[in-house]
Amino acid sequence: MTPGPTALERWNPTVKLATVLTLSTAALLVTDPVTPAIGWVLALAALLVLGRVPVRTLALAHVPFVVLATSLLVVNVVTRPGGDTVHLGPLTVAADGPTIGAALALRTLFVGAASLTLVLTTDPVRLMTSLHQHVRLPAAWTYAVLAAHRLLVELPDAWHTIRCAQAVRDPRRTPGRLPRSPRALGAAAFALLVGAVRRSERLTIALESRGLGSGPRTTARPVPLGPSDVATGVAVLLVAAAVVVVGLLGGWVTGVGALTA
């Protein structure tokens, strides 16, 4: 009925997590705009082709990263000194600003897209099972995280209900509009927090009543970790290295030093 899991979904989640973390850390050492741009395009291609993520989902998931990237770009363009002066329409800015700003912005997009390969193509249960199996993360931790994840899914609904429930108490409210004052939002956040604490108490009891932590456990769906999973990780890192080497040969890669220059 539904197509089978995609290549990105099949990839062992622990290896995937390690690869994404390595790439994201490595990206911090590069300060030119071209290298993260190539990385970002490759990550997008992987998400679309190997992960079969719908374009619309991908675009929506990018919103927070685009906002952050844009603000990084603007801040650097406006405030960073150094280099020749450049005229951008009515503005006159230092040339280093747009370059570094673009680099930081593209780096944000690249790290964002890399983390999306984790978020959009990994089943949380599989990730936690794999972390328990392959890096010996205690089961009590992994399942507490999963239970918390379940709680998170229902928070938006609870938030809306609480805002309605508190708004209706104001005799001077405007019908059809929920209050957005910091005080109103604070009161709603407090009620949400109390509810979440109460729920997590009940979930803790439920986790125990399912026998979590009673002794050695078995795994219904062991997550395979084979040579191909590791090979995939190595291949991804080799591609990344190749991008950097090409950049070094082409002369456009710069290191952390450029930030303070």
Added chain:
Amino acid sequence: MAEQSALPDREPDAVRAAGLSVTVGHHGARVLDEVHVTVPAGTGVLVLGPSGCGKSTLVRALVGVVPHTLPGTVSGVLRVVGHDPRDVSPAELAARVGLVQQRPGDQLCLSRVDDELRFALENRGADPRTLDSRAAAALDAVGAGHLHERATHTLSGGEAQRVALAAALVADPDLLVLDEPTALLDPAAAHEVGVLVAGLAHAPAAPDGGPHPPRSTHRSVVLVEHRLDELGTLPEATLALGGDGRVVAHGPTDRVLREHARELVALGCWLPLAVRLEAAGAPGPLGAPATDAWLADLARATTVGAAGPRPSPAGSSRAALRVHGLDVHRGPRRRGRRPAAPPVVRGVDLDVRAGEVLVVVGPNGGGKSTLLRGLAGLERTTGEVLTASGEPVAMVFQDPEHQLVASTVRDEVAWSARRAGVPDLDDRVGRALERFSLTPLADANPYRLSGGEQRRLSLATATVLDPAVLLADEPTFGLDRAQAAATAHALRGRADAGGAVVVVTHDLSLAAEIADRVAVLVDGTLAALGSPSEVLEDDALCARAGLRRPPLLDWWARTGRGRGVEPGALVRALDAVEFVNPVGVRPGASS
């Protein structure tokens, strides 16, 4: 039992408690006091008592959550399937003791149903090759086989409770402990889950045909429940607890319910209809001609009796709330530019008159709560909602904690009045506190109140300004009988004082008791609007709207109606014969 030592081969009792006292919290509030109870292996016990009597605490002590997971102390003798829960961890005890909690959504830990069931088996180190078949068998055994691939957050309350039951049964425990498994379900789901649960107490263990050999004995069950009419067959023994956490009665169910009927009603417990009738002095069981006549006389006498004829709302035909062509959308506004989802409630025309209680009933997901929010101007609406006075309506939400904004009960009640800038603030707040018996709690933190106290607080906050229109969403959900009666009394009282009241509920007895008119909402549209009798006598309508008449109203529809009995009068008459404190103040039961 005395002969226990003479039978060395016998399985240990499922539960044996002697002088069991339990305190909870860091301050050591005593909740259970010197409880003695024995549940022989393979039998069931029903635990009854008003809210705050320590039923849930008993459950938590049995499964070891107190004192291991939550703060508290357990003293006295306590053995559960041969173990002392204080000496083993709750997770270890869980291998032999299954637990089902009250809230359907808060006891499923994982995001998919089959993951949840496999999780319970994995933790016990079950053979991975058998997990899928055992999980499927456990789901089938509770009639939930079709749910195995569903996401847990999309399950209805009844479905979630079935899955929780399957997850508790999948490891084939010796003892199953259930804490009000139907309390938060609508009547149809409560009936289904109730019958399922009652069946467990009578069925042999391991009914799932799993690979493990069935045991010779039956499974033991400790069932905390107050909706006894939903259960069908009750467990053979009953333990009744009083408001002070002491044992009121313990013994065979039939004897405890009959001999202590009045006491249990006074404590705020619901009883099965047969027991209520007997306690009220009926000449025989329901269906006997003499009983039918007696009940009809009782109801007719009440119509003109103490309750008095209600001033006809048609007499004061001023519409306090006028609704025309109302559509209501659900959820936050302006979410992207996606094509707008169709409205949840469509084309509702409705007038609610001053002095009238309008009760809205209908199936889950039919749009009842959304309609109320639409009337309150909290969701996106099109069409017309007008109040006669022009001022916004007041509303009581299902969960009182969602509405709390202040740090003391007094400030909570005063909050709306301050915003409105009324001149007689202190007087008003004092009167509202007094009306809902909250004066002694005026300085308490609202979050620390019990469920019943929080409900009274939410009613006090919603009525402090004497609103022309009061809306209430499932105001009796999860309350015990005395608290529910007090809530019904308050809502009716608001209407009798000249307000217009709209109540959403699943409880048809409540509808019959307080409603002047009943609206039936199915699939977001108004399917019917009429007097309680017109709605309750319509079998086709009841079936279409998932309205399951409780036994008393079922008798009315089949027999009482033909004898000129009004459903509301019938419900009120039987309530009046039993003793129920009308304001629901039960001193000493506030914990």
